[in-house]
Amino acid sequence: MTEREFAVECVRTLQNAGFRALWAGGCVRDELLGLEPNDYDIATDARPEQVQKLFRRTIAVGAAFGVIEVIGPRDPSRGGEHLTVEVATFRSDGTYSDGRRPDSVVFSSPEEDAARRDFTINGMFFDPIAGQLHDYVGGRADLDSHTLRAIGDPFARFAEDKLRVLRAVRIATRFHFGIDDDTFAAAKAMAPQITVVSPERIADELRKLLTHPNRAVGVWLLRDVGLIEPILPELVPEQPRWDRTAEMMESFRVGPNSFPLIFAALIHTVDRPAAEVIAERLRFSNAEKSRMSWLVENQRVLLDAPTMRPSALKPILVHPGIDELLALHRALARGQVAPHVEFCERVLQDTPREVLDPQPLLTGNDLKALGMRPGPDFKRLLDAVREAQLDGELRTRDDALARVRALSPGSG
Ligand code: ATP
Ligand code: MG
Structure with a gap:
């Protein structure tokens, strides 16, 4: 069974029990775009307790928000992990007094559930059994015209949850959509207040933004919306020369762990202590922090590779991050010949490992x-x-x- 088939099954189970149940949000958007969704979310009028009774295995992941994770069969195509779908009761969010999350939620209707979502393209429902789209917010038209638009009053929506400013940048980047003028103006007005949002949520959005193939568009948008100053004040002096940073972003092929490399490229103008401060402020993992700051430091050091003492160069060449470091240097060289990179490549090719990293003579x-x-x-x-x-x-x-x-x- 695929994830999609399981998500259809769950809707069928809920509907057969007499409830309304629809696919909701990102998965509807992705299917309409012909993309494979990351995950499927279901919205229903069944209450969390009722959802839990209908399915054999469930986990109450967001009890306060009425979110139940339904666990399906194992999926051999994903190393035997279980298929899962999140089922959430239709709800409207109460007031947002802290600019981050609702003070309370009340269970409600699909129309109201659509209205609490962030952008029109993220606010649609789809009934996979009837094959019917339920679009209360004009999401379909915005999807067709490639427009990212806040649902309702954009100022009010960004004021409620400031993370939406960064989500706007991330989602517009991902689909290469234009941001509607009013939505853009509101995002820009609210951008300085992103600092009330937890660093973990900010970092999660940055990870998704910077590891996406469209990230060069994303870094322009970050600057144009005004998010650099509140999130990365260290880079403010670079903004007039932002074309260089954006251009670098084009040059990376992205793998599963490339966030530290791309982030190091983004902040290539700062030094290692500043990089560490940034990593701590944004609560990067230890692995992300150490790789990213190693890259930032050696981004300078390696320029002198041909004249460095072997004892300084060799440890860099045998470090697990060396391929990323060379990729960073090639990006910095922007297609020009980079003699120090060529030098390192030659040394790596011509020198046996036991010369670069010999057994220590003493312990x-x-x-x-x-x-x-x-x-x-x-x-x-x-x-x-x-x-x-x-x-x-x-x-x-x-x-x-x-x-x-x-x-x-x-x-x-
Ligand atoms: P992705 O494919 O990156 O997961 P997504 O649209 O599914 O994209 P999620 O963060 O998984 O994004 O959120 C699922 C849905 O929940 C969104 O499509 C949107 O409808 C709603 N949503 C998520 N975050 C917010 C938010 N901060 N404010 C309002 N609605 C939100
Ligand atoms: Mg999602």
């Missing part, structure tokens, strides 16, 4: 055997020996031990 145990205690000096000694090894000054264990004795007269 901590060797130093302990000499009667030394682990600590800052201990580490400094090991680092000095490693450096000399990579620079070709020390070739054997005896050389290394002699160096240790010379550096640390008290030992052995």
